[in-house]
Amino acid sequence: MPHPVGLFPINTAVLDAVNGIKTRYCVTSVIDCIDRINDYTEFDQFVFMNSPMVQDAVIRNLQILSESTQKLSESLKAEHPEIPWKAIAGFRNILVHNYLGLDLAQIWVVIANRLPQLRESLEKLL
16 A cells, blocks of 8 residues: 655655766666767777677667766756756667667767767766
8 A cells, every 4th residue: 555645754865866867877887888989989980880799789879878967857858958868868769679770880980970079068967
């Protein structure tokens, strides 16, 4: 049987600490994924385009990256409109649902042009 609302006091300091830990974990996860992608591709489009194993590893990390951003609070996202949260979510949907029709050249554009800026923005949240 659920407890009536207000029966137990909520310690907001504890709740804030838990939310802070969750935020830090998710942001760190995204940064880790970006670093792995950079390691796998060696910052080289040729490496990415010519290795199915690297492509698989990169695409998987892009999925994890985008899923991790979905775990962040809406209030945090609202506080940081410079980060394209909706575009990241949309990209996740493409990666997950259109896996047979992915455009590797477009994925490389994201890797080369979007991930460095995303990493920089997220580091500021830590």
